[in-house]
Amino acid sequence: MIEFKNVNKFFGNHQVLKNTNLLIQEGEKVAIVGPSGSGKSTMLRCINRLEKIQSGEIWLDGKRIDNTKEEAQLRQKVGIVFQSYNLFPHLKIQENVTLALKHVKKLSKSRANTIAYDVLKKVHLEDKLHAYPLQLSGGQQQRVAIARALAMDPPILLFDEITSALDPELIGEVLDVLRELSHSGKTMIVVTHEINFAREVSDRIIFFDEGCVIEEGEPNEIIDNPKTERVSTFFAKVLK
Amino acid sequence: MGFDWEPVIRYFPLLVKGAFFTILLSALSLVTGTCLGLVLAIFQLSKLKPLKIFSQYFVLIIRSIPLLLLLFLAFYIPPIIFKLDTSKFFTAWIALFLYSGVYATEIIRSGIQSIPKLQIESGLSLGLNKRKVMRLIVLPQALKTIIPPYIGLYTVVIKDSSLASVIGYIELARATRLGVMSTYRSFEFYSVALALYFLICYPLSRYSKKAELRGGQ
Numbered sequence: 001m002i003e004f005k006n007v008n009k010f011f012g013n014h015q016v017l018k019n020t021n022l023l024i025q026e027g028e029k030v031a032i033v034g035p036s037g038s039g040k041s042t043m044l045r046c047i048n049r050l051e052k053i054q055s056g057e058i059w060l061d062g063k064r065i066d067n068t069k070e071e072a073q074l075r076q077k078v079g080i081v082f083q084s085y086n087l088f089p090h091l092k093i094q095e096n097v098t099l100a101l102k103h104v105k106k107l108s109k110s111r112a113n114t115i116a117y118d119v120l121k122k123v124h125l126e127d128k129l130h131a132y133p134l135q136l137s138g139g140q141q142q143r144v145a146i147a148r149a150l151a152m153d154p155p156i157l158l159f160d161e162i163t164s165a166l167d168p169e170l171i172g173e174v175l176d177v178l179r180e181l182s183h184s185g186k187t188m189i190v191v192t193h194e195i196n197f198a199r200e201v202s203d204r205i206i207f208f209d210e211g212c213v214i215e216e217g218e219p220n221e222i223i224d225n226p227k228t229e230r231v232s233t234f235f236a237k238v239l240k
Numbered sequence: 241m242g243f244d245w246e247p248v249i250r251y252f253p254l255l256v257k258g259a260f261f262t263i264l265l266s267a268l269s270l271v272t273g274t275c276l277g278l279v280l281a282i283f284q285l286s287k288l289k290p291l292k293i294f295s296q297y298f299v300l301i302i303r304s305i306p307l308l309l310l311l312f313l314a315f316y317i318p319p320i321i322f323k324l325d326t327s328k329f330f331t332a333w334i335a336l337f338l339y340s341g342v343y344a345t346e347i348i349r350s351g352i353q354s355i356p357k358l359q360i361e362s363g364l365s366l367g368l369n370k371r372k373v374m375r376l377i378v379l380p381q382a383l384k385t386i387i388p389p390y391i392g393l394y395t396v397v398i399k400d401s402s403l404a405s406v407i408g409y410i411e412l413a414r415a416t417r418l419g420v421m422s423t424y425r426s427f428e429f430y431s432v433a434l435a436l437y438f439l440i441c442y443p444l445s446r447y448s449k450k451a452e453l454r455g456g457q
Contacts, residue, residue: 048365050361050364050365071364072367072368072369073367075364075365075366075367076367078365079365080365082358082361082362084358086358086359086361086362087362088359088362088363088377088381089381090380090381090384099366099368099376100366100367100368103368103372103376104366104367104368148366149366152366152367
């Protein structure tokens with residue numbers, strides 16, 4: 001369970017999160033939508049402490065994490081996939097996936113390689129083990145990035161606009177992987193502009209604007225019958 | 241006017257010995273200078289203000305001193321201030337160590353800074369600590385940007401090590417000069433010395449080209 005209690009976050013004088021309150025249950029699949037610059041990604045990055053908050057509290061499974069000293073342990077529980085894939089270009093696909101298994105989980109090389117094969121199979125790229133990231137298409141790279149996060153077997157997965165940097169024809173293959181993942185029982189928080197995908201896969205949609213949760217609810221309800229003007233104009237524009 | 245190569249042949253063992261000491265001095269200076277550069281570069285990128293400022297000023301000051309003066313300082317300061325009687329090799333090494341160290345600092349720092357912040361975040365997100373992110377993700381990638389200018393530094397240090405002859409350290413330039421002074425065959429000696437310097441630097445320059453091509457892939 002992840003909980004935000006009155007979280008405030010500033011970049012200089014600019015307030016990105018304003019008294020944000022949020023509750024996400026274990027195993028829940030939540031889509032975060034809203035206009036660009038509304039603080040969605042920042043909210044996500046607060047969960048694994050890539051961003052520090054100025055006030056408020058963030059709790060994970062009964063432990064306060066916004067001031068934790070055990071960042072590495074937290075980050076093993078929370079996997080993240082970024083918009084720009086961020087694979088390590090100097091390492092082969094297999095090594096990209098096994099790096100943290102070997103150096104964080106301290107697994108043997110053969111054990112790590114077995115896991116790498118398994119997770120790459122899940123994203124249908126087991127034949128690319130020995131390729132380098134730049135030899136792959138954007139969609140393939142993003143799938144490797146998902147596999148890399150999965151390899152650590154975190155109970156929580158964060159996806160930060162992972163299809164936004166992709167060519168339109170490559171978005172489908174990445175969403176397919178997410179769709180399959182949504183049956184894995186992991187907690188998934190997906191920041192996305194793919195409204196139809198959010199409707200199909202998520203248990204709940206949270207609408208973010210100007211650092212606040214404006215509205216939240218079941219996907220069909222919030223998309224088809226939004227309660228606020230702001231949300232209905234947004235969906236009207238996006239779904240046109 | 242005819243050439244007479246006999247004196248060069250007679251003095252050739254001395255020249256080879258000089259070349260050997262040129263290589264020894266440069267290699268030791270570069271290896272230790274690299275360590276110094278790595279430490280100072282990491283200081284400069286550190287969040288700790290005192291380390292950062294120390295490194296910045298250290299580089300600034302040493303870089304503004306001509307190598308010749310660094311050699312004189314290294315020659316005179318230890319005996320006068322610390323009452324130390326240092327060897328010529330040690331003196332020459334200290335000067336070249338500082339000299340190559342500060343240039344290495346700038347090359348390494350810019351190489352590290354050329355790695356996008358997202359690479360670091362990616363590593364941290366997987367649970368790697370900062371030191372491992374540096375060692376496994378940042379430095380291996382930075383190396384590609386660092387190698388070509390770094391080999392430039394290698395050749396500069398090899399050539400500039402000839403300045404150590406002014407404090408009496410016998411390396412290739414000094415050995416050549418000794419040969420010239422005893423036999424007056426300046427053209428012959430200097431052309432052989434030139435060839436030897438070229439032979440020392442050439443493999444490095446070749447390697448740099450190769451590394452550059454590989455890095456570009």
